[in-house]
Structures are given as structure tokens and as C-alpha cells.
Amino acid sequence: MSTRYDDLPKGEGKLLADRRIVLYRDEGGTLHAMSSVCPHRGCDAEWNADEKVWDCPCHGSRFAPDGTVLRGPATQPLPPADVPE
DSSP: OOOTTTTSOTTEEEEETTTTEEEEEOTTSOEEEEEOBOTTTOOBOEEETTTTEEEOTTTOOEEOTTSOEEESSOOSOOOBOOOOO
16 A cells, blocks of 8 residues: 655655654654654754754754654653654
């Protein structure tokens, strides 16, 4: 079964700005979806392909590909979301 996210390579992330969702395909091929909204101040996290992390451009929070906090000021992870159809 094909989805519109089949083109997202393993180990890469993508922002769906129109839905405020970020997608990450892990090395096993599983697609993960999280809210792109940084819990610190509500800015959208962006994929940093060089370092394989989600960065918040507003105040410098950094998140692992699975949304866990790597560096604050955010203290909460990116919340999980449903993979959009």
C-alpha cells in the first residue's frame, strides 16, 4: 500500500507546515508523527538534516527524531500525532 509519504527516506524528517505536524522515518522504516509545535512557546520545529534533530528556531530548543527533548528551554517533548492520510 502506497502513501504520500513513501518518498521520505529512512533517517529523515519532514515538516508538514499546513498541518503543524513533523514526520520522521526511522532506520527500520517506521513512520513517526509528532506535533511540530514546540511546547516552550509554540513555534514550529524544523528538521536539521545535518544533525538529524528537530530544532526550534525561536528559542533554540532541540529535539531527538522521536521528539524527546535534547536541549531546552523546552522541558516537554514534541507531542505525538496521527500520521495524516
